[in-house]
Amino acid sequence: MPSESRPPLRRSPRQARSKEMVERIIAAGHLVLVERGYDATTTNHIAEAAGISPGSLYQYFPNKAAILARVIDRYSAELAARMSRAFLQSLSAPTREGVRATVTALLDAYEEHPDLLRVLVEQTPRTQNSPRAVFARRMDDMTTAAIMAQPGGAERPADTVAWIVVRAVEHVTISYVLERPRLDRETVIDELTELITGYLNQRRRH
Amino acid sequence: MPSESRPPLRRSPRQARSKEMVERIIAAGHLVLVERGYDATTTNHIAEAAGISPGSLYQYFPNKAAILARVIDRYSAELAARMSRAFLQSLSAPTREGVRATVTALLDAYEEHPDLLRVLVEQTPRTQNSPRAVFARRMDDMTTAAIMAQPGGAERPADTVAWIVVRAVEHVTISYVLERPRLDRETVIDELTELITGYLNQRRRH
Amino acid sequence: MPSESRPPLRRSPRQARSKEMVERIIAAGHLVLVERGYDATTTNHIAEAAGISPGSLYQYFPNKAAILARVIDRYSAELAARMSRAFLQSLSAPTREGVRATVTALLDAYEEHPDLLRVLVEQTPRTQNSPRAVFARRMDDMTTAAIMAQPGGAERPADTVAWIVVRAVEHVTISYVLERPRLDRETVIDELTELITGYLNQRRRH
Amino acid sequence: MPSESRPPLRRSPRQARSKEMVERIIAAGHLVLVERGYDATTTNHIAEAAGISPGSLYQYFPNKAAILARVIDRYSAELAARMSRAFLQSLSAPTREGVRATVTALLDAYEEHPDLLRVLVEQTPRTQNSPRAVFARRMDDMTTAAIMAQPGGAERPADTVAWIVVRAVEHVTISYVLERPRLDRETVIDELTELITGYLNQRRRH
DNA sequence: AATGAATGAGTGTTCATTCAT
DNA sequence: AATGAATGAACACTCATTCAT
Numbered sequence: 001m002p003s004e005s006r007p008p009l010r011r012s013p014r015q016a017r018s019k020e021m022v023e024r025i026i027a028a029g030h031l032v033l034v035e036r037g038y039d040a041t042t043t044n045h046i047a048e049a050a051g052i053s054p055g056s057l058y059q060y061f062p063n064k065a066a067i068l069a070r071v072i073d074r075y076s077a078e079l080a081a082r083m084s085r086a087f088l089q090s091l092s093a094p095t096r097e098g099v100r101a102t103v104t105a106l107l108d109a110y111e112e113h114p115d116l117l118r119v120l121v122e123q124t125p126r127t128q129n130s131p132r133a134v135f136a137r138r139m140d141d142m143t144t145a146a147i148m149a150q151p152g153g154a155e156r157p158a159d160t161v162a163w164i165v166v167r168a169v170e171h172v173t174i175s176y177v178l179e180r181p182r183l184d185r186e187t188v189i190d191e192l193t194e195l196i197t198g199y200l201n202q203r204r205r206h
Numbered sequence: 207m208p209s210e211s212r213p214p215l216r217r218s219p220r221q222a223r224s225k226e227m228v229e230r231i232i233a234a235g236h237l238v239l240v241e242r243g244y245d246a247t248t249t250n251h252i253a254e255a256a257g258i259s260p261g262s263l264y265q266y267f268p269n270k271a272a273i274l275a276r277v278i279d280r281y282s283a284e285l286a287a288r289m290s291r292a293f294l295q296s297l298s299a300p301t302r303e304g305v306r307a308t309v310t311a312l313l314d315a316y317e318e319h320p321d322l323l324r325v326l327v328e329q330t331p332r333t334q335n336s337p338r339a340v341f342a343r344r345m346d347d348m349t350t351a352a353i354m355a356q357p358g359g360a361e362r363p364a365d366t367v368a369w370i371v372v373r374a375v376e377h378v379t380i381s382y383v384l385e386r387p388r389l390d391r392e393t394v395i396d397e398l399t400e401l402i403t404g405y406l407n408q409r410r411r412h
Numbered sequence: 413m414p415s416e417s418r419p420p421l422r423r424s425p426r427q428a429r430s431k432e433m434v435e436r437i438i439a440a441g442h443l444v445l446v447e448r449g450y451d452a453t454t455t456n457h458i459a460e461a462a463g464i465s466p467g468s469l470y471q472y473f474p475n476k477a478a479i480l481a482r483v484i485d486r487y488s489a490e491l492a493a494r495m496s497r498a499f500l501q502s503l504s505a506p507t508r509e510g511v512r513a514t515v516t517a518l519l520d521a522y523e524e525h526p527d528l529l530r531v532l533v534e535q536t537p538r539t540q541n542s543p544r545a546v547f548a549r550r551m552d553d554m555t556t557a558a559i560m561a562q563p564g565g566a567e568r569p570a571d572t573v574a575w576i577v578v579r580a581v582e583h584v585t586i587s588y589v590l591e592r593p594r595l596d597r598e599t600v601i602d603e604l605t606e607l608i609t610g611y612l613n614q615r616r617r618h
Numbered sequence: 619m620p621s622e623s624r625p626p627l628r629r630s631p632r633q634a635r636s637k638e639m640v641e642r643i644i645a646a647g648h649l650v651l652v653e654r655g656y657d658a659t660t661t662n663h664i665a666e667a668a669g670i671s672p673g674s675l676y677q678y679f680p681n682k683a684a685i686l687a688r689v690i691d692r693y694s695a696e697l698a699a700r701m702s703r704a705f706l707q708s709l710s711a712p713t714r715e716g717v718r719a720t721v722t723a724l725l726d727a728y729e730e731h732p733d734l735l736r737v738l739v740e741q742t743p744r745t746q747n748s749p750r751a752v753f754a755r756r757m758d759d760m761t762t763a764a765i766m767a768q769p770g771g772a773e774r775p776a777d778t779v780a781w782i783v784v785r786a787v788e789h790v791t792i793s794y795v796l797e798r799p800r801l802d803r804e805t806v807i808d809e810l811t812e813l814i815t816g817y818l819n820q821r822r823r824h
Numbered sequence: 825a826a827t828g829a830a831t832g833a834g835t836g837t838t839c840a841t842t843c844a845t
Numbered sequence: 846a847a848t849g850a851a852t853g854a855a856c857a858c859t860c861a862t863t864c865a866t
Binding site: 681 | 834835836837838839
């Protein structure tokens with residue numbers, strides 16, 4: 001411990017410390033959440049995993065739900081960021097390749113943290129503004145944009161088509177990651193690509 | 207039913223009473239589950255909703271989990287039965303009409319109890335033998351059979367195709383019921399029919 | 413079932429039936445008490461073991477404690493009766509042989525139902541009028557009489573001597589039955605006989 | 619004690635507080651145990667008697683049984699310590715005086731907490747390693763040693779003699795404390811001394 | 825007399841949250 | 846800011862007893 005107490009140099013270090021603490025708590029929450037599940041996760045467990053006292057938790061979060069919400073939110077945000085990049089990259093590719101790339105990106109993203117995905121899918125209520133709903137809506141938007149960017153994409157109500165496509169792909173990929181069926185990863189990607197392109201082409205033919 | 211021994215005669219009303227009681231508890235469990243969610247549901251709440259004492263619950267069920275499991279199981283069983291009938295009826299129709307009828311049946315089934323569907327989807331862990339997983343597997347089987355019954359259906363690995371189709375349709379319909387998007391019911395059915403038939407036809411073309 | 417309902421011939425059969433029921437309940441109580449211990453014994457267990465309904469228990473006993481009290485009482489009474497006979501028989505014998513015979517009789521009596529003895533000793537409060545205290549007092553009386561019947565027995569306060577002797581012998585024999593130490597039965601009897609006769613003789617010498 | 623590190627300094631008061639709390643809970647447990655008996659003692663009663671909340675109990679003890687076990691264990695340990703000292707002191711005295719001193723010490727010890735003694739004797743099962751059985755075995759050992767220390771003490775199997783003596787004296791003294799018979803304390807001590815010395819002398823004469 | 829379903833107060837225990845230090 | 850002991854309402858579940866049948 002150097003010179004005793006340097007008077008308020010700037011708030012920066014304090015804020016940095018605070019941010020660091022929040023990070024630590026979220027990381028601990030992630031850990032415990034994944035190991036014990038939503039309900040079995042207690043604030044004491046989180047505090048212990050974070051190496052702080054239960055009381056300190058409440059300096060940074062108003063209650064237990066807020067901690068776990070942040071864990072989930074952060075995960076959702078990461079998923080969204082990844083998918084945002086993926087869409088951007090695939091936008092220039094022809095339909096089939098673009099679809100394939102996007103589906104692959106989603107599968108990759110989900111496979112990063114299957115355990116958190118499970119908690120997100122199975123143990124968090126999906127209200128209007130739940131992270132999962134928000135993520136889905138962002139996917140809707142990006143998919144709508146991608147459809148409209150394709151030649152002939154605007155013929156049909158792109159938002160409806162996107163809504164269908166997003167939910168179909170979301171659940172097939174999630175099921176693949178969580179159910180671990182006896183299917184090749186490649187096969188799943190192939191089939192999903194078929195499913196989507198078949199749908200999009202057929203629509204265009206109408 | 208012969209008349210020989212009184213015990214059966216005696217037990218009959220008793221069994222009826224008992225069955226009635228079990229029904230009442232399941233109904234109360236359903237009610238509370240839907241109103242408060244899985245974790246906030248307490249045995250005392252269920253007892254109160256059933257108009258009985260907490261102790262009586264334990265005459266019919268070994269513990270809280272068993273009560274809620276019965277509520278969920280019964281709901282899943284009903285869904286499965288409905289879908290079983292729907293598949294049977296649509297088997298004779300041409301592909302597009304069959305798909306449409308089945309999708310409609312699934313939507314109908316889900317719309318019967320959206321609140322229970324929400325609990326089932328959002329609050330029950332989806333393990334290997336969870337009701338939801340079991341239901342999905344039954345859908346897989348029925349869909350596989352339906353695909354193979356179509357002319358040219360056996361060309362491709364029907365179980366893989368079925369696995370994809372079931373999860374895609376399952377989630378789109380569930381999302382429609384739970385998210386209540388601004389979409390016509392008819393539109394959703396139309397689009398889903400397109401999605402599936404497009405997929406099936408494209409596959410056959412390969 | 414013969415002639416329908418013979419009007420009150422006499423109360424005898426009814427009383428006999430009632431007594432039989434009481435017996436059955438006591439026997440069931442004994443069984444359960446010994447198998448599960450005092451606290452783990454429930455009225456439902458007793459009723460089941462007796463082959464009757466829990467409600468019927470209350471036709472014959474006011475509450476659970478009364479049932480178990482009767483089980484214990486009956487056992488104590490049996491012990492007392494055995495010891496009464498033993499004392500009578502040994503009264504004519506010379507001191508050493510009389511003591512030995514009585515000690516042996518007590519050991520025999522305790523070894524008849526070691527499980528009930530354990531419950532009696534370890535799980536029933538020993539109040540002023542508990543069966544165990546009552547039994548001890550009867551033993552006091554019989555021992556006092558035996559001492560006074562011996563030549564020179566009246567020299568000392570026989571009741572005090574009896575009080576000491578009874579408690580010493582009671583506990584050594586009970587400990588032998590319940591603790592099962594690595595000691596010959598014969599050795600225990602020999603030593604107890606020594607203990608008592610040594611005491612009685614020494615007293616007389618004073 | 620140097621000043622180098624604060625943790626020990628800090629922890630000291632914490633540990634003291636914790637120890638104090640444990641003491642308070644044990645004291646409360648003692649109180650309630652003695653007033654209500656083992657089974658009627660509830661954790662809530664103990665908490666109330668200790669002036670703390672039920673939850674706090676579990677910061678210091680894993681469950682109810684552990685609390686009461688500590689009450690009993692502590693009492694047994696105290697008894698054992700007292701008797702250990704008594705034996706040591708009486709070892710040098712001639713037999714009669716030694717016996718008398720030891721018997722007196724035991725009576726003193728039991729009379730310190732007659733109410734706890736009652737619970738220990740009447741409401742705790744006496745299994746192989748119950749506090750009471752452990753105490754008895756320690757008394758066996760000390761008595762065996764005392765016998766062998768006397769001239770001519772090794773002539774007979776000292777452990778058998780000790781086993782008999784310990785149980786005889788244990789129960790006579792306990793009965794005196796719990797039954798409160800109309801006997802002088804001095805008389806009981808005199809008679810017990812007679813009983814034991816008579817036995818020991820007679821043995822030696824064989 | 826007999827039943828056994830129903831009762832409900834009471835149990836041991838947990839854990840999100842608070843607050844004196 | 847940080848602590849962690851303390852809180853206490855709430856939980857799932859039990860069982861001696863009652864009473865409508």
